[in-house]
Amino acid sequence: MEAAGLIFTAVGTVAGVVAAYYGWAAVRARSQSRAQGSRPPLPSSGSRRGEPAGSVYDVFVSYSHDDADWVIRFVERLEDGGLRVARDEVVFKPGDVLVHAVEQAIRDSSHGILVFSPASMASGWVKQEYATLMQRSIESGRRFIPLVIKDVELPEFAATRYYADFRQISGTEYDQLVTRVAEALRS
Structure with missing residues (x-):
């Protein structure tokens, strides 16, 4: 069992490094194109105050x-x-290349939420998305909100954030916490 844990840790670490490299390469390429006289993209018509330019979501x-x-x-x-x-389920269209569709959706979003549970911590896809969301938050100040819905140990970077704890709440408490998360996304 320890070997399996080490393998998952190693795979997660490598995935994080790969995601960080691709993020760095994208930022570097964008910086170089701007230095060569390219214009930055115009804000989308749906852009709201305080949102990064071009945000669709x-x-x-x-x-x-x-x-x-x-x-x-x-x-x-x-x-x-x-x-x-x-x-x-909102961004995928039949025939999409999954990794490209997820990548574009993250790029088109102002902020990120990750729902933490034992199942999400075991998912390779979620680990990749976590690495990307955390990197964007660190590098560009976009908000990253961990939501805890089941007992799980948060990864160290996520644990540095104030998380929304939805375990064992319902009714008015649930409504109030959803409202607080929505307000944080708007600020």
């Missing part, structure tokens, strides 16, 4: 499909509050 939500029922309910609440939410 207010937030990208990363999660495991094992948690889909919880996530769908949560996302509906954000959307009812007027937020534009990107998640896999």
Whole structure:
């Protein structure tokens, strides 16, 4: 069992390094094109004050499909509050290359949420999305909000953030916490 844990840790570390490299390469390429006289992209017509230029979505939500029922309910609440939410089922179209569609959705989102559960911590896709969301938050100041829905140990970088703890709450407490998350995404 220890060997499996070491393998998952190594794979996650390599994935994080690869994601960081591609992020660095993209930022470097963008900087070089601007230095050569290219104009930065114009803000999209849907851009709101305080949002990065070109944002199509207010937030990208990363999660495991094992948690889909919880996530769908949560996302509906954000959307009812007027937020534009990107998640896999919203951004994928038949024939899309999955990695490119996810990458574009993250790029088109102002902020990121990751739903932490044992299932999400075991998902290779979620680990990749975590690395990208965390890197964007560190490098460009975009908000990254961890949501804890089941008992799980947060990775060290995520643990540095104030997280929204949805374990064992319902009713008014749930509504209040969803409102607080929505307000944080708007600020």
